[in-house]
Amino acid sequence: MTTPDRRPSAPDPSASASRDRVYRSPSGLAAGVLLLGIVLWLGIDALVRGHGHTPWLALAGMLLMVPLVVAFTLRPAVFANEERLRIRNPFRIVVLPWGALASLRSHYSNEAVAASGTKYQLWAVPVSLRARKKATRQPVKPAAGDRRGTGLAARLGGAPGGPAPDPVPNGPTRAQTDRIIDDLRELAESHGASETAQGEPTVRWAYEVIAPAAAGAVLLAILLSVW
Incomplete structure (x- = not known):
């Protein structure tokens, strides 16, 4: 007589991957x-x-x-996972599968453009020109790990066989809403060709x-x- 296996089952990776x-x-x-x-x-x-x-x-x-x-x-809120972009605006809910998304535009407002050319504004991610200007005025700083590595090399008299490497900057500082648009673009590029990310946009009042x-x-x- 066999006894049932009471060991906990392994977590389903797809369940956490599709989390919004x-x-x-x-x-x-x-x-x-x-x-x-x-x-x-x-x-x-x-x-x-x-x-x-x-x-x-x-x-x-x-x-x-x-x-x-x-x-x-x-x-207003924006929900994104590996299959679609869901935009909850004041009076409408728009569901855009990544395959139906043509581009994400960020100028005076953030917009999702469907393949049909229809534009949907992202109310939850407003553009702040003041935040953009403030972000561009901030000096570029090296990453924390680079600063720690440089300080350690300096204390030890430099890396063996040569001078300590120069710190590598993080890149230009961006406003919070621009970083959100970057995240959404990355999701669209990564999953736009996936079979589960295909379909037509839907709009509900x-x-x-x-x-x-x-x-x-x-x-x-x-x-x-x-x-």
């Missing part, structure tokens, strides 16, 4: 939390302490503002955001017209 990389805007998240706090604080205060038409106007205003604040600040915002706008318009 998530890119979001820290400044957008911070602004969203701040704006949501202000909107909820003013709206709840008007609901509790307001008189007459004020509570109804506050309710309609919050129903309109909260989804919009979430849509433009907390919601975010009705979970559009519906409550539209309801709040209609309710606010009705209240203002009646009163």
